[in-house]
Amino acid sequence: MKNILFVFSFMLLSGIFLKAQNTAPNEFCGTKPGKSEWLKKYQAGKLHAADRGSEKLYVPLTVTIVTNDDGSKSYSLNNVFDELCQLNRDYDASGIYFYLNTPVRWIANTAWNNHKDYGTAFDMFQNNVEKTVNVYYCSDAAGNCGYDIMGVGMVLSKGCMGPLSHTWAHEMGHELSLPHTFVGWEGAKYDATAVPDTINGYQVELVSRSNCNTASDGFCDTPPDYLNYRWDCQADGKSATQLKDPQGQGFRVDGSFFMSYSKFDCMTRFSAEQIAAMRTNCLTDKGSFVTKNFNITTLKDSVRVLIPLNGSLLKPDNAVLSWIKNDDYTHYYYEVARDKNFNYLVQSKLTTDTFALLNPLLVSKDYFWRISGFNLSSACQPQKTARFFKFTTDNSFSNVVDVNFLAAVKVFPNPLGSEGLLRVALQAQRSGKIALSLHHMNGSVISRKDFQISDGENELTIQHENLSAGMYLLRIDAATGSIQRKIVVF
Ligand SMILES: [Zn+2]
Known part of the structure; x- marks a missing residue:
């Protein structure tokens, strides 16, 4: 917390808020310009780590999907898995591996989800999990595709993610100490007629490499770069623009x-010197939580679905999804959408169950659903979500009653005499079948009776006799669950 406040006041002083207030089209990156203090020390030769360079380093992440207060403007967990996989592919040559420390979290907060300034984000960072790298998916990352506040938190803008994006790799580079390859030129305009020797306090890097150790990012294997705007490369991977x-x-x-x-389609790598700096950062700055030993679970099979398969017809108010338990997985994630690209999700959930009771769907509509398995110890989730199933909802509701549709359930008289009529009054939002049963407290059934109830007020009765004094349970069973009431007999 003290650390967060310190960085926060530092950012205030350094005027970084000015950029964040620009809500116009997304800036690519809102990370603080310049070099991190850590990198300055590292490049001054003050920080070393015993690193053979070949050992895998495992970095735990806490990933949070921020939504609006009502849960809208969320983000597909399947996309997060795919993007985590892409992050690991981008870091493959570095030997640095990222894994989820805990299952992905959701936090509903409209102000955080659409934050226009870093101050709001610092409130969000109060949810950080210590000893992990904290990554937040937001709809607006203060007008940027992403930004990182080293050692505090990283924000990724949902609109800048996706299968072709390297936003995460870029921001993670910042988190692991790297500056931009064009450091010094942030916010400065290149003018070919007057190229300065220094820019914003940084030496301008020469093509001759004579100052590459001290100029710009201080890495000799990243050649001069003065381009501080999004630019497209030619077929040879270089800029069309000639600079001097x-x-x-x-x-x-x-x-x-x-x-x-x-x-993004130009980006493919970190340089060897950039990788050495990031690995040293992992082993020193993040040495208390970056590990060298980690068992990655190999996920062999995709999740096998039981119901509904393609072409199923389901009652809109009684749709159940079910799949087979697979020991490879600690969690399952299902999505139900109106379109086969899953852009219009109607329901989704991360669960440890092997079934899901869906909330009522619309009548006579097509739906698509898919399920993916997930294991915390699998740092990169393979593509397990390509397969989906299509089902259709019936044009009428099922003749069963959702227990949630029963209201104002009253049982009387209570206490009850040893024999007589037990009456149950309830309100139903729909007609259908329910069952009433009377039980001993240990669960054994004394009597049970089925009822057809109608929309609106209902009064039901069960006859009972020879009940000894004590406590009993009345159960009302509907299609999707049950309600229990305690009954006292005197
Ligand atoms: Zn950046």
């Missing part, structure tokens, strides 16, 4: 780096 360095040497910018501002 302060000595008049012409060059085109290499767009292959995740830490540049080239478009």
Whole structure:
């Protein structure tokens, strides 16, 4: 907390809020310009870590999907899994692996989901889980595709994610200490007629490499880059624009780096020096939670579905999904949508159950559903979600009563005499079948009777006799559950 406040006041002083207030089209990255203090020390030779470079390093993540207060503007967990996989592919050459420390969380808060300034995000960061890298999916990341506040939290804008995005790799680069390849040029305009020797306190990197250790990002294997806007690369991966360095040497910018501002299809890598810095950051700055030993569970099978399969006809108010338990998985995630691309989700849930009772659906409509298995110890979830099933809802409701549709259930008289009529009054929102049963407290049944109830007020009776004094249970069973009431006999 103290740390968060410190960074917060630092950002206030450094004027970073100005950029965040620009809500116009997304900026690519809202991470604080310049180099991190950690990287300055590292490049000054003050930070070392015993790193053979070949050992895998495992970084725990806490991923939170932020939604509006009413749960709207959420994000598909399947997409998060795919994007975590992409993050790990982007980091494959680095030997750094990211895994979920706990299942993905959802937090409903409209202000956080659509935050326009970093101050609001700091309230959100109060939900951080310590000793993990905290990643928040928001609808608006203060006007950016993403930003990272090193050691505090990372925000990814949902609209900038997806299968072609390297936003996460870029922001994770910042979290692991990397600056932009064009550091110094953030917010500065390049003018070919007057290229300065320094920009915003950073030496401008020369094509000759003579100052590559001290200029710009301080990495000699990332060549000069002065482009601080989103740019597209040519077939050779370089910028169409010809630039000149302060000595008049012409060059085109290499767009292959995740830490540049080239478009996603140009980005493919981190340099060897960038990787060495990130690994050292993992082993020092994050040494208390980055581990070298981690067992990745290999997920062999996709989840096998029981019902409904393709072409099923389901009652709209009584739709159940069911699948087979698979020991590879600790959790399952299902989605029900109106379209086969799952852009219009009507219900979705992360669950440890092997079934789901759906909330009432619309009549006579097509629905699509899919299920994926998930295991916390699988750092990269393979594509398990390609298969989906289509079902249709019937044009009428089932003749069963959802227990949630029963209201004002009254049992009388209570206490009850040893024999007589037990009366139950209830309100039903729909006609259908229910059962009343009287039980001993240990659960054994004394009597049971089925009833057809109608829409509205109902009064039902059961005859009972020879009940000894004590406590009993009355159960009302409907299609989707039951209600219990205690009855006292005197
Ligand atoms: Zn950035």
